[in-house]
Amino acid sequence: MFAISLGDGAELSPLEPWQAEEFLAHMDRGRDYIGRYVGLPDVAADLDAARSWLQLYADRTAADTGRLYGIRLDGRLVGGVLFRVFDTKTGTCEAGCWLEPDAAGRGLVTRAVRTVVDWAVDERGMHRVEWLVAAENTASINVAKRLGMSRDGVLRENDPYRGVRQDTEVWSVLAPEWRAARATA
Template identity: 30%
Template structure:
């Protein structure tokens, strides 16, 4: 089971059914904020919706087909991060993430992404990691840029949300680029 302690207060763990209420409460508190760029808040209308999501992600984890992980700070769920898919044939994955607005600006997502990058390259044997973000979501876009991802392009009218089309910027990082940044080690 995926469980990683980043520091004394920050932990990444695979979500469990018992986390459904905390997950729903976090989404509900941040529904409008997160919903500017992501669709899932509009589809998460009850604790049962969160429970069903957790069950689906646990099945995907068992199938090695991508999964979501809870980000916990001081025992409180503050966001989620995960591999949207794991493409073994092409040795690539995409990382998705979100954080409650009240927890932004403290480096939580950056540190969590670094863990998933290292894990994808060293344990999952991936060659490439992608991150996509709405072109207008400057806070989210700053994270892959800060971590050395290359901007690979912008997909116009990628997603229709809140009565408008959002463009999506795609970032990519190769294992060789990460190795050169991290001193050549994947351990």
């Protein structure tokens, strides 16, 4: 399996069904923190559910409709990034992330998302990368800003998350903007 260095002892590599036990242990460590804005801890409630979710992304990878990567810090799974949507026909994808609390504040998500967006734009020809985020999730909004994304708007009360309707901010970056920002960095 490949791993891409993110610097400072961090690596990005695919998450696959055979890693379900490690993934579940990671979810258990960060369940409350991750679950504040992301439903992943609810989906991966036990080993069978974790394996099923990882299999869903293995199937999406095989069908070229999604991707899933783990972020490891000093060999320990601490988070992940994904393409929840990966539509090669329209050239649009949606990136997302999650992270354990002990790994937050190190720039890991920003570096990981930058890596996968580079791949999506340069290798796969994606034209638009979207970032949908709960309006109260300041950390994730700050990632979008650091990546040079633009705020497209707000989907008001569109997501009934854990019984409460929340707003979702839509951020995006277009391939020409991504390349231009990278060229000046």
